[in-house]
Amino acid sequence: MDKKYERGIHLIGRIGLIIGIAFMLGIPAVISAVYDVWPSSITQVMTIGGGLLLMFIPTALAEVISYTPVLGSSAYITFLTGNVMNLKLPCVINSHTLTGTTQGTDEGDTIAAISVAASSITTTLIIIVGVLLMVPLRPILTSPMVATATSYLLPSLFGGMVLSFMNESCGEYIAKGKNLVMILPLVLVFVINLVYPLSGKEGFAVLACMALNVLIAWVLYKKNIIKMVPKDAAPGKSE
Amino acid sequence: MTFLEIMSSPILFVLVGLGVLYILVFCGITLVRSYRHGLAIGLSKEQLRTAITSSSIYSIVPSISIVVGLISLSTVIGVPWAWFRLSVVGAVTYELISAEMTATGAGFADMAALGASAEGASLVGTVMFVMSIGIMAGVIAILLFGPRIMKGVSGLRSKHGAWGALMTGVLSMAIIEAFLPLQLVKGPVYIAVVITSVVVTVLQLFLIKLTGWKWWNNFIMAVTLLVGMASSLLWTNLLG
Numbered sequence: 001m002d003k004k005y006e007r008g009i010h011l012i013g014r015i016g017l018i019i020g021i022a023f024m025l026g027i028p029a030v031i032s033a034v035y036d037v038w039p040s041s042i043t044q045v046m047t048i049g050g051g052l053l054l055m056f057i058p059t060a061l062a063e064v065i066s067y068t069p070v071l072g073s074s075a076y077i078t079f080l081t082g083n084v085m086n087l088k089l090p091c092v093i094n095s096h097t098l099t100g101t102t103q104g105t106d107e108g109d110t111i112a113a114i115s116v117a118a119s120s121i122t123t124t125l126i127i128i129v130g131v132l133l134m135v136p137l138r139p140i141l142t143s144p145m146v147a148t149a150t151s152y153l154l155p156s157l158f159g160g161m162v163l164s165f166m167n168e169s170c171g172e173y174i175a176k177g178k179n180l181v182m183i184l185p186l187v188l189v190f191v192i193n194l195v196y197p198l199s200g201k202e203g204f205a206v207l208a209c210m211a212l213n214v215l216i217a218w219v220l221y222k223k224n225i226i227k228m229v230p231k232d233a234a235p236g237k238s239e
Numbered sequence: 240m241t242f243l244e245i246m247s248s249p250i251l252f253v254l255v256g257l258g259v260l261y262i263l264v265f266c267g268i269t270l271v272r273s274y275r276h277g278l279a280i281g282l283s284k285e286q287l288r289t290a291i292t293s294s295s296i297y298s299i300v301p302s303i304s305i306v307v308g309l310i311s312l313s314t315v316i317g318v319p320w321a322w323f324r325l326s327v328v329g330a331v332t333y334e335l336i337s338a339e340m341t342a343t344g345a346g347f348a349d350m351a352a353l354g355a356s357a358e359g360a361s362l363v364g365t366v367m368f369v370m371s372i373g374i375m376a377g378v379i380a381i382l383l384f385g386p387r388i389m390k391g392v393s394g395l396r397s398k399h400g401a402w403g404a405l406m407t408g409v410l411s412m413a414i415i416e417a418f419l420p421l422q423l424v425k426g427p428v429y430i431a432v433v434i435t436s437v438v439v440t441v442l443q444l445f446l447i448k449l450t451g452w453k454w455w456n457n458f459i460m461a462v463t464l465l466v467g468m469a470s471s472l473l474w475t476n477l478l479g
Binding site for chain 1 (some may be wrong): 261373400475
C-alpha cells in the first residue's frame with residue numbers, strides 16, 4: 001500500500017474518531033450545563049454504568065479484534081457509526097465479491113472504505129428522513145407485519161451471504177478447495193452452542209473461528225488439498 | 240422540566256443535528272479520498288461505482304429497521320438522543336439495554352419509571368454520559384489497536400505469498416461460521432428464512448447469467464433481504 005495514503009487514512013480515521021468521541025461526551029456536557037443536570041460525581045456515573053461497562057467492554061474488544069482484519073481501514077467509520085454486523089460487514093463482503101478484490105490488499109481496503117462510507121451516508125440520510133417523518137411513519141413501521149419481518153433480518157442476511165463466502169477467490173489467486181475450511185468451524189459452533197449458548201458472544205466465536213480457519217487452511221494447504229493458482233494462470237474465473 | 244422534556248429540547252436537537260452533520264462530512268471525506276485513491280491504484284470506475292451503488296442499495300432495508308428501532312427508543316429517551324445514538328456507534332439492541340441498565344442502576348424499575356419520576360430530570364446528564372461511555376470501548380480500542388491490526392493483516396499477506404493470500408482470505412469466513420449456526424438453531428421459521436434467502440440469491444444469479452444483466456448484481460443483496468424478511472410472514476403462519 002502507498003505509504004503516504006496509508007498514513008493519511010490512519011490519521012484521518014483517528015482524528016475522525018476523536019472528534020466523534022468529543023461529540024459523544026460533548027453533547028451530554030452541554031445539556032448538563034444548560035439544564036444544570038450534571039451527574040453528582042464521576043463515581044455516580046461509574047456506579048450506574050459499571051454493569052454496562054462490564055458487559056460491553058469484553059464484547060467490544062472481541063469485535064474490534066475479529067472484525068478489523070475484514071474491514072481494514074474502513075474500521076474507523078464502521079466502529080464510529082455502528083451497526084457492524086447487520087450493515088457494514090455485509091456491504092464490505094458483498095463489494096469484495098462483486099469487484100473481485102480481497103481484504104489485506106490495497107484494492108480490497110479501498111473498496112471496503114468506499115462501501116462503508118456509502119453505506120453510512122445512506123443510513124444516516126434514511127434515519128434523518130425517519131426523524132422528519134416519524135409521526136406519519138409510526139403506524140406503518142410499528143405494524144405487526146413490519147415487526148415480524150424486521151425480527152428476521154439476520155437470517156435473511158446470512159442466507160443471502162452464504163454464497164458470497166462460497167467462492168474460491170483470494171485476491172490475485174484462486175484457492176481451489178478453500179470452501180472445505182468452513183466445514184469444521186460450522187459444525188463446532190453448532191455443537192458448542194448446544195452445550196454452551198453462544199448468543200451474545202458472537203464476537204468471541206468469530207475470533208475463535210478465525211484462528212481455527214487459519215489452522216485448517218494451513219493443514220489443507222500443506223497437504224496440497226487447497227491449491228493456490230494465480231488468477232492470470234487459471235483457465236476460468238471462479239467468482 | 241421533566242426528563243423527557245429535556246431529552247426533547249430544541250438545543251438537544253441542534254447539538255445532535257451538528258453531530259449527525261459531522262458523521263456525513265467524515266463519511267464524505269473518506270468516500271472522496273478512497274475513490275481517488277482507487278482510481279490511482281488502477282481500480283476501474285465501474286468497480287468503484289459497483290461498491291458505492293451495491294452498498295447504498297443494500298443499506299436501505301436494514302436502515303428502515305433502524306428507523307423502526309428509533310421509534311421505540313424515542314419513547315424512552317426522546318427523539319434527538321435516540322437519533323444520535325442510532326447514527327453514532329449505537330445499535331437498537333445496545334441502546335435499549337443500556338438505557339434500561341442505567342435506569343435500574345439509578346434505582347428505578349425501568350426507563351419508563353425514571354421518565355415519570357420527579358427526580359428523573361436530574362439524572363439526564365448521568366443517563367447520557369453512561370450511555371456514551373458504555374459504548375465507547377470499541378471506538379477507543381480501534382483508536383489504540385486499529386492500525387496495528389490492519390498493518391498485521393496486510394503484512395502477513397505481502398510477506399507470505401500464496402499462503403499469505405490464503406491466510407487472510409479465510410479470515411472473513413469466520414463471520415458466517417459464527418453467525419449462521421446460531422440463526423439456524425432458533426427454530427423452523429429461521430431455517431425457512433435462511434433457505435428462502437439462499438434460493439432467492441441463486442435465482443437472481445441465474446437470472447443474471449441468463450440475461451447478461453450485470454447491473455442486477457447491485458440489487459442482489461437488497462432484494463434477497465427484502466424477500467427473505469417478507470417470507471418470514473408466510474413461514475410464521477405455516478411453521479411458527
